[in-house]
Structures are given as C-alpha cells and as structure tokens.
Amino acid sequence: MDSNINIDDEEVSPASRPNNPHGIFLDFRFQPPLLFGETTGLTISEDGLTGYNHGVGWRTLLGDNTINFENNPGKYYFDIKINTVSSSWGNSIGVADKAYNNSSTTILGYKEYGGAKSWGWFSYNSGLEGFLHDGVTYGEKPNKYNDGDVIRVVIETADKSISFYKNDVLVGDKPFVDIDSNEVIPAFTLCGEADSITILK
Secondary structure (H helix, E strand, C coil): CCCCCCCCCCCCCCCCCCCCCCCEECCCCECCCCCCCHHHCEEECCCCCEEEECCCCCEEEEECCCEECCCCCCEEEEEEEEEECCCCCCCEEEEEECCCCCCCCCCCCCCCHHHCCEEEEECCCCCCCEEEECCEEECCCCCCCCCCCEEEEEEECCCCEEEEEECCEEEEEEEECCCCCCEEEEEEEECCCCCEEEEEC
C-alpha cells in the first residue's frame, strides 16, 4: 500500500492506516463454513487467511471477529487481496449483520439472503454489479476488481458507514451510510470455479 497518502486529509483518504490513531486494523480470520467443506466446494487455508472456491456456486465466507457500533466506537479497516476472480461470475466483498447465516447458498448484499442484512461490492455482471444491499445498487457503478487487486473495506461507527478502496484509491465515496445494523462481521461471497481471496495482515 502507498504510505505516501496523507490519511489526515479527509479529501484524499478517510481510510485508516496501520499504527495511525484514525483507525484500527480489524484482526480476523475466516471462520470454517457452517455446512461447507472440501466436498461441497468451499475451503479455507490452515492459517485461516485464504478462502478457496471449487466449482461454480455462490458460497459465502464470514470472519471470526465483529465490530459492535456501540461498544467499539471508532474507525476500522481490513484488506483483502483478490487472488483469482472469474470474469464470467464474480465475488462480493463487504460486511454482514452479525446474524447473517451462511449455512446455505448466500450472496452478500443480495436480497437479505442468509437470514440478515448485508452490504457488499458485487462484481458480477448481472445488472446488479456495484455496491449492493438488499438487491439494490447504491451510488455510481465502480469498475470491477481483478486478479491481484487489493480491496480495503472501511467501517466507521460514527456514521455507521461502509466504504471501499481499490489499490489505495477511494471508490465511489461512501456508498453505505447509516446502515441498519449494530454489529457487523466481514463477509465474502465467492462464485467462480477457482475464485480465491486472502486477508492481508
């Protein structure tokens, strides 16, 4: 990441940086999927930092740490590297309400699947690509992310907002503000037959 960006300048970058009082790195790993295993197409690495999809199908990974907007005020962020994303399918990156349940086919940001609300950057060419919540897109439609891109997700409790960066560049201002949740968890949907993402520490 470009350490020359001045995060004190809100017009340049409201995102947090490591060891900076403006934000805290959200330290999490992927949780083992509730009903998925290697035989059903979704696996995680032994260190819990990389998620893999095997075969085409919408499958959602959750993190093992949450942010409570009332108990943990502040600004948080995490970075995800796109290892592989299928050009014909896509992924979704963002957060879900703590109650989100990934025990069946779920798509982050789409129709409140998984038993709770979610907010994501959806890369699938379906008319719904972009910043997606409850099956509705918000803000300007961003360019897709591709293999090798690093996506930063920023959660701010003051205005209950979710914003996104691609390779250190803010994308689409803040597509989600005053979200309808008091506690969120990192969430990621993979679909392509060899899609893979990694949490960067």
